[in-house]
Amino acid sequence: MKTDRKGFKLLFLFMMTMLVMSACGRGPAGSAGSGGAKDSTLVITMLGDADYLNPVIGSSVTSSNISGLIYPGLLQSEFDSTTGLLNFMALKKTFRPPTGSRKPDGALAKTWTMASDHKSITYILRSDAFWDDGKPIVSGDFKFTYRLYGNPLIASPRQQYLAELVGADKGVVDFDRAIETPNDTTLVFRFYKPVPEHLALFHTSLTPLPAHLWKVVKPEDFRSSPHNQKPVGAGPYKLKTWAQQQELVLASNRQSNLPKPGNIPFINWRIVPDYTVRLAQLQTNAADIVENIKPEDFSSLLKANPGIEIRSVGLRVYDYVGWSNIDQTIYHKSGKILPHPLFGSPDIRRALTLAIDRESIIDGYLKQYGTLCNTDISPSLKWAYNASISSYAFDQSAAAAIFRKEGWLPGPDGILQKNGRKFSFVLYTNAGNARRNYASVIIQQNLKAIGIDCRLDVQESNVFFENLQNRKLDAWMAGWSIGLEIDPLDVWGSDLKKSTFNFTGYRNPRIDELCELAKERLVQTDARPYWLEYQEIIHRDQPVTFLYWIRETQGFSKRIHDEEVNISGTFYNIDDWTLRPSATIAP
Amino acid sequence: MLIYILKRLLLSIPLIFGVLTLTFFIIRLAPGDPAAFFIQPGISPNVAEQIRAQYGLNDSLPVQYFKWLSNVLQGDFGRSFSRAQQPVFDVIAGALPITMTIAALTLVANFTFGIIIGIISAVRQNSFIDRFLTVTALFFYSMPEFWFALMMIIVFALKLQWFPASGLNEIGAESFGPLGFMLDRMWHLVLPVTVLSINGAAGIARYVRGSMLEVIRQDYIRTARAKGLPENIVIFHHALRNALLPVITLMGSSLPFIFSGALFIEVIFAFPGMGRVTVEAIFARDYPLIIANTFISGTLIVLGNLLADVLYAVADPRIRL
Numbered sequence: 001m002k003t004d005r006k007g008f009k010l011l012f013l014f015m016m017t018m019l020v021m022s023a024c025g026r027g028p029a030g031s032a033g034s035g036g037a038k039d040s041t042l043v044i045t046m047l048g049d050a051d052y053l054n055p056v057i058g059s060s061v062t063s064s065n066i067s068g069l070i071y072p073g074l075l076q077s078e079f080d081s082t083t084g085l086l087n088f089m090a091l092k093k094t095f096r097p098p099t100g101s102r103k104p105d106g107a108l109a110k111t112w113t114m115a116s117d118h119k120s121i122t123y124i125l126r127s128d129a130f131w132d133d134g135k136p137i138v139s140g141d142f143k144f145t146y147r148l149y150g151n152p153l154i155a156s157p158r159q160q161y162l163a164e165l166v167g168a169d170k171g172v173v174d175f176d177r178a179i180e181t182p183n184d185t186t187l188v189f190r191f192y193k194p195v196p197e198h199l200a201l202f203h204t205s206l207t208p209l210p211a212h213l214w215k216v217v218k219p220e221d222f223r224s225s226p227h228n229q230k231p232v233g234a235g236p237y238k239l240k241t242w243a244q245q246q247e248l249v250l251a252s253n254r255q256s257n258l259p260k261p262g263n264i265p266f267i268n269w270r271i272v273p274d275y276t277v278r279l280a281q282l283q284t285n286a287a288d289i290v291e292n293i294k295p296e297d298f299s300s301l302l303k304a305n306p307g308i309e310i311r312s313v314g315l316r317v318y319d320y321v322g323w324s325n326i327d328q329t330i331y332h333k334s335g336k337i338l339p340h341p342l343f344g345s346p347d348i349r350r351a352l353t354l355a356i357d358r359e360s361i362i363d364g365y366l367k368q369y370g371t372l373c374n375t376d377i378s379p380s381l382k383w384a385y386n387a388s389i390s391s392y393a394f395d396q397s398a399a400a401a402i403f404r405k406e407g408w409l410p411g412p413d414g415i416l417q418k419n420g421r422k423f424s425f426v427l428y429t430n431a432g433n434a435r436r437n438y439a440s441v442i443i444q445q446n447l448k449a450i451g452i453d454c455r456l457d458v459q460e461s462n463v464f465f466e467n468l469q470n471r472k473l474d475a476w477m478a479g480w481s482i483g484l485e486i487d488p489l490d491v492w493g494s495d496l497k498k499s500t501f502n503f504t505g506y507r508n509p510r511i512d513e514l515c516e517l518a519k520e521r522l523v524q525t526d527a528r529p530y531w532l533e534y535q536e537i538i539h540r541d542q543p544v545t546f547l548y549w550i551r552e553t554q555g556f557s558k559r560i561h562d563e564e565v566n567i568s569g570t571f572y573n574i575d576d577w578t579l580r581p582s583a584t585i586a587p
Numbered sequence: 588m589l590i591y592i593l594k595r596l597l598l599s600i601p602l603i604f605g606v607l608t609l610t611f612f613i614i615r616l617a618p619g620d621p622a623a624f625f626i627q628p629g630i631s632p633n634v635a636e637q638i639r640a641q642y643g644l645n646d647s648l649p650v651q652y653f654k655w656l657s658n659v660l661q662g663d664f665g666r667s668f669s670r671a672q673q674p675v676f677d678v679i680a681g682a683l684p685i686t687m688t689i690a691a692l693t694l695v696a697n698f699t700f701g702i703i704i705g706i707i708s709a710v711r712q713n714s715f716i717d718r719f720l721t722v723t724a725l726f727f728y729s730m731p732e733f734w735f736a737l738m739m740i741i742v743f744a745l746k747l748q749w750f751p752a753s754g755l756n757e758i759g760a761e762s763f764g765p766l767g768f769m770l771d772r773m774w775h776l777v778l779p780v781t782v783l784s785i786n787g788a789a790g791i792a793r794y795v796r797g798s799m800l801e802v803i804r805q806d807y808i809r810t811a812r813a814k815g816l817p818e819n820i821v822i823f824h825h826a827l828r829n830a831l832l833p834v835i836t837l838m839g840s841s842l843p844f845i846f847s848g849a850l851f852i853e854v855i856f857a858f859p860g861m862g863r864v865t866v867e868a869i870f871a872r873d874y875p876l877i878i879a880n881t882f883i884s885g886t887l888i889v890l891g892n893l894l895a896d897v898l899y900a901v902a903d904p905r906i907r908l
Contacts, residue, residue, distance in 0.1 A: 037759020043758060059624065152637045155625075160629060223671070224672040228671060229671075244681060245859030245864075246755065271857060276740075281753065286751065304745075462870070462872065465623060465626075466620065467618075469626065483629055487628075
């Protein structure tokens with residue numbers, strides 16, 4: 001009988017628990033819908049957690065979004081959507097006339113002076129800025145933090161920003177000469193060469209850390225320091241709680257004057273790895289923001305919950321089909337650079353682009369959230385974009401004519417052949433990207449129609465990127481997310497050893513020249529003619545087939561107000577947002 | 588028995604070390620680079636190199652192995668590459684309580700429902716209720732967990748809105764008080780535990796039914812009935828105890844599951860449990876974390892098997908260790 005009773009006792013207990021659980025279900029469910037904690041909390045769901053809440057080493061997108069709210073900045077930046085140029089603002093000076101609603105109140109710098117030889121920039125800092133522990137923010141904090149950014153033991157992913165400082169040309173930045181702090185409110189950066197003002201502002205405005213707290217931490221212990229989990233900042237928000245891989249809660253920082261305490265009392269970043277569940281959360285109002293919603297889910301989402309809207313940001317991400325321009329087997333064996341037997345000729349690459357129906361990929365998948373891509377300069381960067389380039393329209397007969405002209409003729413099996421070699425290859429892509437899967441199938445069909453045998457293969461992401469880096473693939477499909485500063489030399493530079501992201505092996509000395517010329521201009525917009533020519537050449541040579549720009553789409557709850565969403569990010573002015581109905585804190 | 592247990596434990600040490608050594612080399616042979624994330628335009632190419640130096644990946648493989656071995660022998664499994672350099676056991680300690688709560692609830696539900704359904708099916712063999720339970724159990728058993736979980740979310744979280752779609756607690760649950768907080772936590776666990784236990788209970792029910800049917804046909808059951816004992820004593824006291832022997836093996840082999848987590852459920856319901864720790868570590872090529880996970884699950888499999896063997900002896904006096 002013992003087993004019998006014990007079993008029933010257990011079952012009874014379990015049933016009771018289940019009952020209690022379902023009974024109590026109603027309470028919290030009600031509070032999720034209206035009133036209570038939810039009214040003062042903005043809920044953002046994220047795919048992955050923050051790594052370090054430390055601007056020197058934080059590398060995930062979530063980390064930068066959150067660090068941006070916790071730490072103060074030397075300058076405020078603003079993206080001008082009419083020109084695509086970045087603007088920098090100090091309290092009493094702006095680089096360009098402001099265009100948006102963004103105010104410079106959060107900047108630590110009052111003003112700056114660029115030396116006439118463009119080899120130094122001097123900032124005057126405000127004296128009324130304090131870290132959360134009450135210590136003043138001084139120029140020494142910047143100098144201290146820049147040393148950390150440049151320390152190889154710390155391996156900051158932002159060390160590229162120090163590339164123009166004195167000593168960087170010789171391999172090691174000479175911090176004593178490169179950064180001077182004559183007093184607590186004066187900060188001088190010195191460069192080894194003349195630097196355009198916009199670049200100087202961009203590269204000298206890295207976020208500072210409180211030196212008085214961090215100076216006791218040894219560089220080798222920097223990454224494992226507990227300060228990374230309990231940041232002391234000065235921005236509009238501070239960290240309230242952080243349950244790793246689960247949720248991170250920020251609370252409005254009531255003592256902040258940089259620029260002010262955040263309007264919404266709490267921001268809750270929840271980690272929800274599954275896309276379907278993120279969608280469900282948005283639909284049931286359990287979340288206010290879900291990023292990167294797929295176009296195929298828009299209609300059902302908006303129908304199920306009219307309290308949601310879809311916001312799209314600028315064009316920063318594009319997909320492309322990469323064709324190896326060089327014969328990689330020979331290159332790896334002997335270092336000799338010869339054209340690839342299939343994709344070596346620009347005419348053939350152009351024909352491949354003509355043969356692919358890019359519009360139908362956009363119509364079928366991205367719809368109004370995609371636009372044809374001609375080169376890697378985004379239409380959002382209007383000041384440099386070449387609008388006069390006309391896209392290659394889908395034209396298979398023109399493509400077939402080019403192949404004939406190049407000597408590729410149909411064999412007995414219908415596949416194009418030249419000197420006994422079939423036009424047959426494997427198109428690789430990485431696993432887990434529905435958009436690229438969709439596109440690759442259309443590409444395969446399009447190419448088959450003109451007698452090209454294209455087989456598809458999906459590789460695990462790590463393996464795929466390693467193969468790409470080692471230039472092992474003949475043809476692949478991938479994407480790039482571009483920065484707001486144009487710097488394409490990494491991707492197209494002719495020195496294949498230096499340009500590690502030139503996976504195609506494309507080489508054109510004029511492209512190298514144009515990139516250098518553009519960089520040398522001290523006024524950013526003076527580089528426009530170079531970028532126009534650059535786009536013409538890239539469009540003509542088609543080192544890759546550019547497919548489409550993707551307008552990233554974010555789901556927003558309509559209870560969020562005063563938000564401004566643009567190419568520099570979904571959370572661009574999040575400290576100014578309000579929730580309605582809401583319990584915003586009194587100013 | 589004590590000597591037997593000690594012998595088994597001693598034997599398991601070289602076994603686990605062998606597993607760890609194999610894992611150490613296999614993950615390093617797999618393509619992919621823990622510093623790959625830092626290889627992208629706009630990031631200095633030095634960063635990946637510096638990161639590799641920090642992780643000690645620039646040494647030759649044998650050097651890496653001996654360094655690792657000497658650390659492990661001192662109990663130091665290292666720091667995670669992908670999770671902000673936390674000591675690997677801190678990462679595991681963070682994920683384990685969540686996984687264990689879910690797994691413990693699931694196991695209780697699994698075995699309770701599984702045994703009850705199994706007994707009913709066996710006692711009422713070939714009746715309508717047996718066929719109904721068998722078909723239902725098979726139906727749920729053959730359903731993929733992730734799909735079932737998504738269906739449960741669609742029905743109970745999206746349409747009916749009875750249960751939350753994911754997470755461990757409501758926003759602001761701290762203000763509900765300790766009891767409210769606990770009830771809120773349980774309310775969040777209903778869907779995942781249901782998904783996991785329906786699937787598992789269905790399997791256990793099949794085992795129990797099979798072994799119960801075998802036992803019921805034995806002579807001693809006929810004797811018990813002939814003695815005039817009431818049917819429920821015959822079933823529960825005489826038959827069940829013997830029929831549960833194979834279930835004990837199942838219990839032993841369920842032990843690693845308690846600690847290893849249920850990946851799909853953790854991903855879908857957004858629980859930061861062990862399943863996610865393991866898989867994310869593999870994708871990020873987080874070598875120390877992968878090895879620490881292998882260590883934990885390897886040890887538990889060995890202990891689980893040992894526990895099952897010991898439980899056999901406890902349940903069945905004929906088995907001597």
